[in-house]
Amino acid sequence: MTIESFPGSSGYIDAGVDNKITYFSNTYVLGLTVIAGIGGLLFGYDTGVISGALLYIRDDFEAVDQSSFLQETIVSMALVGAMIGAAAGGWINDAYGRKKATLLADVIFAVGSLVMAAAPDPYVLIAGRLLVGLGVGVASVTAPMYIAEAAPSEIRGGLVSTNVLMITGGQFLSYLVNLAFTEVPGTWRWMLGVAAVPAIVQFSLMLFLPESPRWLYMKKSKSEAIVVLSKIYDPYRLEEELDQLASALEEENQRKNAVSYLDVFRIKEIRLAFFAGAGLQAFQQFTGINTVMYYSPTIVQMAGFSSNQLALLLSLVVALMNAAGTVLGINLIDHFGRRKLALSSLFGVFLSLILLSVAFFLESSGVANVGWLAVLGLALYISFFAPGMGPVPWTVNSEIYPESYRGICGGMSATVNWVSNLIVAQSFLSVADAVGTGWTFMILAGISVAAFGFVVAFVPETKGLTFDEVERIWKEKAWGSSGKGPESESESLLEIGEGE
Numbered sequence: 001m002t003i004e005s006f007p008g009s010s011g012y013i014d015a016g017v018d019n020k021i022t023y024f025s026n027t028y029v030l031g032l033t034v035i036a037g038i039g040g041l042l043f044g045y046d047t048g049v050i051s052g053a054l055l056y057i058r059d060d061f062e063a064v065d066q067s068s069f070l071q072e073t074i075v076s077m078a079l080v081g082a083m084i085g086a087a088a089g090g091w092i093n094d095a096y097g098r099k100k101a102t103l104l105a106d107v108i109f110a111v112g113s114l115v116m117a118a119a120p121d122p123y124v125l126i127a128g129r130l131l132v133g134l135g136v137g138v139a140s141v142t143a144p145m146y147i148a149e150a151a152p153s154e155i156r157g158g159l160v161s162t163n164v165l166m167i168t169g170g171q172f173l174s175y176l177v178n179l180a181f182t183e184v185p186g187t188w189r190w191m192l193g194v195a196a197v198p199a200i201v202q203f204s205l206m207l208f209l210p211e212s213p214r215w216l217y218m219k220k221s222k223s224e225a226i227v228v229l230s231k232i233y234d235p236y237r238l239e240e241e242l243d244q245l246a247s248a249l250e251e252e253n254q255r256k257n258a259v260s261y262l263d264v265f266r267i268k269e270i271r272l273a274f275f276a277g278a279g280l281q282a283f284q285q286f287t288g289i290n291t292v293m294y295y296s297p298t299i300v301q302m303a304g305f306s307s308n309q310l311a312l313l314l315s316l317v318v319a320l321m322n323a324a325g326t327v328l329g330i331n332l333i334d335h336f337g338r339r340k341l342a343l344s345s346l347f348g349v350f351l352s353l354i355l356l357s358v359a360f361f362l363e364s365s366g367v368a369n370v371g372w373l374a375v376l377g378l379a380l381y382i383s384f385f386a387p388g389m390g391p392v393p394w395t396v397n398s399e400i401y402p403e404s405y406r407g408i409c410g411g412m413s414a415t416v417n418w419v420s421n422l423i424v425a426q427s428f429l430s431v432a433d434a435v436g437t438g439w440t441f442m443i444l445a446g447i448s449v450a451a452f453g454f455v456v457a458f459v460p461e462t463k464g465l466t467f468d469e470v471e472r473i474w475k476e477k478a479w480g481s482s483g484k485g486p487e488s489e490s491e492s493l494l495e496i497g498e499g500e
């Protein structure tokens with residue numbers, strides 16, 4: 001998992017030295033990644049566990065069983081909390097650092113989990129769901145940002161994608177936990193309360209980890225940043241990284257103005273970067289991933305498999321394939337590149353959605369024994385989505401923004417993801433009822449075509465580039481090769497990215 005040497009890039013450490021950085025070459029960075037990635041595990045677990053827990057919550061609370069509104073509120077309140085947490089998380093990260101933001105997210109999540117487990121009525125349960133959502137929202141911004149800023153540029157994509165693996169692993173774990181506690185007294189309380197354990201574990205481990213070296217250098221202490229960076233890079237590369245940080249700090253000081261949300265839309269290069277990042281986050285959801293993850297048992301039953309046990313088992317297989325596909329993405333993203341991986345993924349997603357649509361059209365026409373065609377479509381969908389459109393939006397958003405805007409823009413784009421997530425989760429079954437399941441998947445296929453065009457038009461390749469080089473790409477896109485924009489070096493970077 002290495003990159004070729006670009007002009008001005010930090011690919012090889014030295015032209016005469018065979019010292020390539022690989023995913024497993026620095027156990028210190030890998031350890032930081034795994035511990036920070038527990039935030040992704042919380043993210044994935046929370047989105048998956050409620051589907052099974054809700055069945056038993058309905059048994060305990062008659063009011064919930066008799067009210068679809070209460071059921072929807074219990075599910076969606078965590079998404080509402082995540083939107084708020086993601087929006088606030090960007091500011092928290094910039095003001096107080098990635099480490100403190102992670103610790104805060106863990107505390108909120110753990111408290112929310114315990115509140116849910118002890119809830120005496122549906123309304124306290126809803127309050128607990130809001131709290132865990134807040135924690136998940138902050139973590140969804142912080143984890144990829146922390147990992148990206150500690151990662152060498154050559155393997156940044158693979159390391160940030162590890163956080164996505166933790167998300168998909170958390171979803172798979174939630175299905176296993178749901179099955180494990182089905183025969184235990186207080187079933188749903190255990191399902192929801194056990195989520196506090198990884199939050200407490202991450203909190204304990206994060207106390208011993210450093211702050212992001214880039215945040216330290218730019219906001220607090222250069223000497224502390226150097227100590228952290230010296231554990232990641234050899235002396236030659238360390239000097240190179242420090243030079244880049246010094247240049248970035250000088251540029252930030254020249255700006256003088258305080259960072260504001262309005263600047264994201266006022267400054268052209270930042271606006272272009274945010275449009276690309278937020279667009280990727282929106283298309284990740286609108287191409288249907290959480291339709292599959294939230295409603296895969298329902299889709300399986302729609303396809304003609306009426307057994308609850310078989311539907312749950314097939315859903316577990318879908319979750320496992322999602323995690324396995326993310327592992328493939330980790331291996332491809334720094335070799336194949338973000339842009340190509342996203343485009344290949346979207347092409348496969350389009351074909352899979354067409355297959356799903358055809359299966360349901362045939363089923364509604366009375367054709368027998370087409371259920372397995374729908375299941376095949378689901379399997380192919382996950383196989384194509386998980387390695388590409390799963391990790392790429394999070395990776396790109398962790399690396400395309402200037403230092404002073406990384407928290408704000410990362411938080412805003414994550415909020416776009418959560419809002420899109422909520423829209424998809426709340427609308428899929430209603431749309432399917434209104435126009436039919438076949439046409440619903442055909443609509444998603446059309447959206448995947450739009451997403452393909454969006455990536456072609458607006459998302460540059462950032463594989464292996466430093467943060468400074470990525471920033472120069474956006475200036476080149478905004479201002480051209482003269483005037484405010486960068487000159488020939490950044491132009492060559494843009495051409496390299498688009499040519500890959």
